[in-house]
Amino acid sequence: MSVRVYNTLTRKKEEFVPLTPGHVRIYACGVTVYDLSHVGHARSAMVFDVIQRYFRFKGYRVTFVRNFTDVEDKIIRRANAEGVLAAELSERYVQAFREDMAAIGVAPADVEPKATEHIPEMVALIERLVTKGFAYTVDGDVYFEIRRFPPYGRLSGKNLDELLAGARVEVDERKRDPRDFALWKSSKPGEPAWPSPWGPGRPGWHIECSAMAMKYLGESFDIHGGGEDLIFPHHECEIAQSEADTGRPLARYWLHNGMVTFRAEKMSKSLGNILSIREFVKRHDPDAFRLFVLGTHYRHPIEWSEERVQESARAVERLTRLIHDVQTFWSGAGGDSTLPDELRTFRTRFVAALDDDFNTPQALGVLFELSHVLYEYAEHASVDAGARAAVIVGVQEMTNLMRVLGFLERGYEPSGAPPEIERLVQERGQARARHDWRHADQLRDEIQGRGFSVEDTPSGPRVTRRSA
RNA sequence: GGCGGCGUAGCCAAGUGGCCAAGGCGGAGGUCUGCAAAACCUCUAUUCAGCGGUUCGAAUCCGCUCGCCGCCUCCA
Incomplete structure (x- = not known):
């Protein structure tokens, strides 16, 4: 094409x-x-x-x-x-x-x-x-x-x-x-x-x-x-x-x-x-800016707005969280399975959008739709090996497509939490295991105080660096 | 004044003749959860600035009206 x-x-x-x-x-x-x-x-x-x-x-x-x-x-x-x-x-x-x-x-x-x-x-x-x-x-x-x-x-x-x-x-x-x-x-x-x-x-x-x-x-x-x-x-x-x-x-x-x-x-x-x-870079994630820019067709004007960029930051998180989760919870699993048929259409639609005068807003729409499908797989991934394999290969595909648009250029650090944070997270996990909620909550506050957040998911704790 | 373009849900934004008008943010329910938060799922425009026309059929084509932007000066 x-x-x-x-x-x-x-x-x-x-x-x-x-x-x-x-x-x-x-x-x-x-x-x-x-x-x-x-x-x-x-x-x-x-x-x-x-x-x-x-x-x-x-x-x-x-x-x-x-x-x-x-x-x-x-x-x-x-x-x-x-x-x-x-x-x-x-x-x-x-x-x-x-x-x-x-x-x-x-x-x-x-x-x-x-x-x-x-x-x-x-x-x-x-x-x-x-x-x-x-x-x-x-x-x-x-x-x-x-x-x-x-x-x-x-x-x-x-x-x-x-x-x-x-x-x-x-x-x-x-x-x-x-x-x-x-x-x-x-x-x-x-x-x-x-x-x-x-x-x-x-x-x-x-x-x-x-x-x-x-x-x-x-x-x-x-x-x-x-x-x-x-x-x-x-x-x-x-x-x-x-x-x-x-x-x-x-x-x-x-x-x-x-x-x-x-x-x-x-x-x-x-x-x-x-x-x-x-000035912008001090306050915002570069990929949030990229989404802000690519969310409107390149020939149309964009009205600058802090609020709009923050919306973009939330949106881009939707995409990157999945990548993060796969790398955290299932890295190494799954191997080199092939892309399920259900996931093949997304690349086709993504390319068709960009072929048409670089319609990045439409291409992004395809990526968000892909993410929905992958999240559904992810729901079952901890118990279903087939779903897990699909998520892993699907996220790989999504990563590739995002890179075409220049996202993830600066690398994504899924396990970027320093050892001392990891230790706190583990300690909190132990506290939760013995139902010591008070200590667990203290540790969560402590982790947050150090610029990270921890969320509990069915697959384990999700640790992320908190953006300013 | 001349040229170019825009007006789509609470906000942002694709779609430019024909299945339910993408997607994001927000909002409302639900699931999960020790709690909180987050996340995920579902729902959220009988209608596309207004009026008239062409057509079997228009957000999409034509005309007019209203509002807005860019260029005509250095400018991404």
Whole structure:
């Protein structure tokens, strides 16, 4: 079965066919590293993380590129304000981003290029655009002339005349057309600068992605992704630059994730309604965030809410508790039995959901249904070897499917209770056996005081680390 | 103003022409339990913002109305 993806370019779901059979090449726009990333950035990264994982699961070879924008006005401004080099500031936030991604279980990309390390490629691309007549120079700046590229506006559905009428485009008399955008900007004193045929300067806002995508994925590749707020102008400009140069489609499929809103507005630095990933991770389980993100289709907006994340945490526990129980009570039992027919359909439905434009909410629904069936087996597992075998193999299956979505990335510690806790649990068990309830309850309090909880089940005590 | 999208149970959220409208959270019963807690099971929308139309048949297609969001400016 093939994957169907919604393509922003055509506004339709299309069958996904890679340019090179068996190999998927993906470029996703990363972050501008001038500050800590927030949960909106995290959503975007997680969405493309899951897409990338899913293609691998389907047996494709995947080359996944996610860039860092490390030269930009805000970086420069902030670095100057702090009295550090722009490169120092951006490197700090590159590291922070990587730590944040690791904390929420988002895998690193295969290539994570930085703009500043690809200046020569950008200069070369701009030179070609000038030579081919798509760009012109003014006082050390280079602009892309959009009138020379008729498809401009196709991705975003913009009408060029209306764009002009919008009149919010910055007016610069030197430009031939107000809608032309900068490929190269001459540097002012105190700004980072690189040599170029047009004098010292720095790249414009969009050229880095064109140059880096071309370098690592070729002139034409499969999927280009990013937040939907990048459709215009960023991706529109990328298409113009790249396709004007190569004459070939930059990417065949354009995928865009919906925004995270907060207080009914897009979460963004400029509005001040943000929550950093760092802040989030202090309070919540990464898999709770993953469920929060994947519980809504990637193209739809999500309203941020603490309460919603806590709900997600409770929901994800439903899934992981089963894994925990199997590892605690029946590890080693059962062996390598095959999956009962009743359980085979779940993988089929799970895959069908994800094949349909990565419908993670539906795929999660399948996992929850699977968990119900497994819990029913688990009811009899302590007395019924067949049920026990089914639970064990079924939980293995569920674990595999959850991993496709990136859950359980940081490992699950079923027997993670330290020895002293285990000792208390055992002691409590003995107390309960002699009906010494007072002592048993004391021990339970003691265990809880140390950050663990103990619950009594027919199969034995279930010990779990209590989340904050 | 232009472009794109959304409005489904108390809350969140799939479903986009035809079996009982997934799933999660919450709630109500029940089972288990020394107790408590947790867990598990069952139930929880004759109805899909409103109105009109197309159709044998619509939450799903078309039109209008109302409400909301994103983009049009740096932005995941």
